Amino acid sequence: MTLRVLFLSEGSSDGGLVPHIERVAAQVDVPVIVSAPDLSWLRKPVGREVSDKLRAARELSEDFDLALLHRDADKFSTETRRDEISTSVAAVWPNLAYVPVIPVRMLEAWLLLDEAAIRQVAGNPKGRVDLQLPKASTVEKVPDPKKVLKETISKASELRGRRLEDLNKRFPRNRHRLLELLDQEGPVSEVTSWRTFVAELSEALKSCHG
Structure with missing residues (x-):
């Protein structure tokens, strides 16, 4: 049985997370089809709240086995x-099986650890300038990882x-590419919010698959 998975992100450039959802599914031997609708294309504007996006997605289709709902922690706690x-x-959407995807503080924190990928996206893979990247143990404490990533x-x-x-000007596109390049086995695997995401997704996939 192939699971139909809905991914609702905070922005269109977060779509780079889809290949990672598929890789986690492959690791637990659960076949999936992941849909990540770009709700900005809808005629009626969709709000930024999770409830707004859920409502819009449900109007498009209710034919999903599992949903992944992305919400950056920002200045709030994970809880x-x-x-x-x-x-x-x-x-x-009562009775919808779902997994919360909550990067701390923002998803960009997951992208600040891979030096080689950052240099590649910057178009200077052999660059030597010291990027002064944070460590996995402290990256979730960076106040504004989006700003730091752009500067880096x-x-x-x-x-x-x-x-x-x-x-x-190409930052959204480069951010999307960085997310696609993210090495699941690299430094991000030591970040608490990433490990929680992978663990909860794995369990939900196995549970829904039966």
């Missing part, structure tokens, strides 16, 4: 975000002037 997601599911890609590129401006 607060879990409660928010749980309340949203209960109100909008710029630094790794060693570009100046107009070329640097052009690179910075």
Whole structure:
């Protein structure tokens, strides 16, 4: 039986997480089809809350076995975000099996650890400038990982002037690519929120698959 999995992310560039969902499924020997609808294409604007996205997705299709619901912790605790997601599911789509995906503080924290990938995305794979990347044990304490990631890609590129401006404009695309390149067995495997995501997804897949 192939599981139909719905992934609702915070933004379109988070779609790079889909290959990782598929890899985790392969690791537990559960066949899946992952749908990650871009709700921004809908005629009626969809709000940013989990409940808004769930409501819009349910109107498109109810034919899912499991949902992954992404919500960055930001300035809130993981428990607060879990409660928010749980309340949203209960109100909008009762009985939906789901896994909360809660990076601390933002998903960009998962992308700040792979030096080789950052240099590759920056277009300067053989660069030598010191990027001063955080350690896995401290990356979840970085106040604004999105800002730090953008600055780090710029630094790794060693570009100046107009070329640097052009690179910075491509940040959403580069962020998406970094997420695709993320090594599940690399430093991110030591990050608490990532390990929780993988563990809970694995268990949910096995449970839904029977």
